[in-house]
Amino acid sequence: MPSIALVTLxxxxxxxxxxxxxxxxxxxLVEDxxxxxxxxxVVVRPPGAPRGTGLLLARASGDDQRRAVGAQTGGRVGFFLHTDDFARDHARMTGAGVRFLEExxxxxxxxxAVFEDLYGNRWDLLEPRG
Incomplete structure (x- = not known):
């Protein structure tokens, strides 16, 4: 059965x-x-993510790719980081300097809550209900 393995950032x-x-x-860090x-x-993944799932960090090559850094989803939230403890992870990430765009x-x-990565890509930190 097909599955998504890596997403390039x-x-x-x-x-x-x-x-x-x-x-x-x-x-x-999965691989460097x-x-x-x-x-x-360079592949990273959240702790506990299934083997083979990850984010491929690819350095921009050429002007078109450099222009896409931080704007890969046109300003929309493009990435969703699920958590089983929102308060814990929000506090840890805030303490580590992650910039949240809202309460x-x-x-x-x-x-x-929406946050930005170091390039301005928007992410949701989300603890799904139930």
């Missing part, structure tokens, strides 16, 4: 992106392999 710098995703968001041509294969909301579908 175009970044300015591998090390800055890796630091943000592992330190501020608490993701784990030098490809021999100045590029790297937490408690909707019929769960607790949610």
């Amino acid at each position: 175009v970044v300015d710098d591998y090390d800055d992106a890796l630091a943000f995703y592992t330190r501020a968001l608490g993701f784990e 392999t030098d490809r021999g041509d100045g590029s790297r294969w 937490p909301r408690h909707e019929e579908y769960g607790s949610v």
Whole structure:
């Protein structure tokens, strides 16, 4: 059965992106392999995510890709980070310097707040209800 494995996120710098995703968001490093041509294969994922699932951090190559950094979804929330403890993760992420764009909301579908990654991509931190 098909499944989505990796989603590419175009970044300015591998090390800055890796630091943000592992330190501020608490993701784990799955792979960081030098490809021999100045590029790297860098995969991170949230702790406990299924094996094979991850975010591929790809350094921008060329003007078109550089323009897309931070704007890959046209200003919409494009990424959804689920949690089983919203208050815990919101507090940890805030303490790590993650910029939330709103106060937490408690909707019929769960607790949610929009935050930005280091490039301005918008994410939902979401604890689904039930």
